Amino acid sequence: xxxxxxxxxxxxxxxxxxxxxxxxxxxxxxxxxxxxxxxxxxxxxxxxxxxxxxxxxxxxxxxxxxxxxxxxxxxxxxxxxxxxxxxxxxxxxxxxxxxxxxxxxxxxxx
Amino acid sequence: xxxxxxxxxxxxxxxxxxxxxxxxxxxxxxxxxxxxxxxxxxxxxxxxxxxxxxxxxxxxxxxxxxxxxxxxxxxxxxxxxxxxxxxxxxxxxxxxxxxxxxxxxxxxxxxx
Numbered sequence: 001x002x003x004x005x006x007x008x009x010x011x012x013x014x015x016x017x018x019x020x021x022x023x024x025x026x027x028x029x030x031x032x033x034x035x036x037x038x039x040x041x042x043x044x045x046x047x048x049x050x051x052x053x054x055x056x057x058x059x060x061x062x063x064x065x066x067x068x069x070x071x072x073x074x075x076x077x078x079x080x081x082x083x084x085x086x087x088x089x090x091x092x093x094x095x096x097x098x099x100x101x102x103x104x105x106x107x108x109x110x
Numbered sequence: 111x112x113x114x115x116x117x118x119x120x121x122x123x124x125x126x127x128x129x130x131x132x133x134x135x136x137x138x139x140x141x142x143x144x145x146x147x148x149x150x151x152x153x154x155x156x157x158x159x160x161x162x163x164x165x166x167x168x169x170x171x172x173x174x175x176x177x178x179x180x181x182x183x184x185x186x187x188x189x190x191x192x193x194x195x196x197x198x199x200x201x202x203x204x205x206x207x208x209x210x211x212x213x214x215x216x217x218x219x220x221x222x
Contacts, residue, residue: 043200048209088152097143100153
């Protein structure tokens, strides 16, 4: 079945450093979504990418969808303490459900 | 619009009992999915409903079941509870199948 791998599992950064999490799928995706879950909270939808090579920005967050539509990345520039949490990608295929990666947990040291 | 609501928020049950969790999706959303989240297992997909029909099902035993009503509200039921069923159960609604999902706050189930 479809698998979505996310790396790294954990990332500790100093406030102001950049952060990147990567998502890789075993199959070609029709779309990919990114979510953020704050400690003690629930996943919150951030963005969806659907086009090959697509790049979208939300303030300090940059999302990319690979040309082959099998990988994606989320990059945060100049992290802040408000960025702490677990970032999940979810890969969708036309014929079935979206599969979530295991998430990357980001901690930011002030 | 009001967000996804889940009831109850917290629940403590004993092994062998059964439990029913409820989810009210965002108004106009017809797709509802359920997930189990545990510290070591991440987000595990349980099932997805669209217009009262189960569209997809995850790899969970038959003790886990669900349904969706004509108003899109959904329930999931776990029978013969086991200690390993202790988890946060999240419901997510979507305007369409295979689209962005909006999660509720979850029901934290503890089985003793």
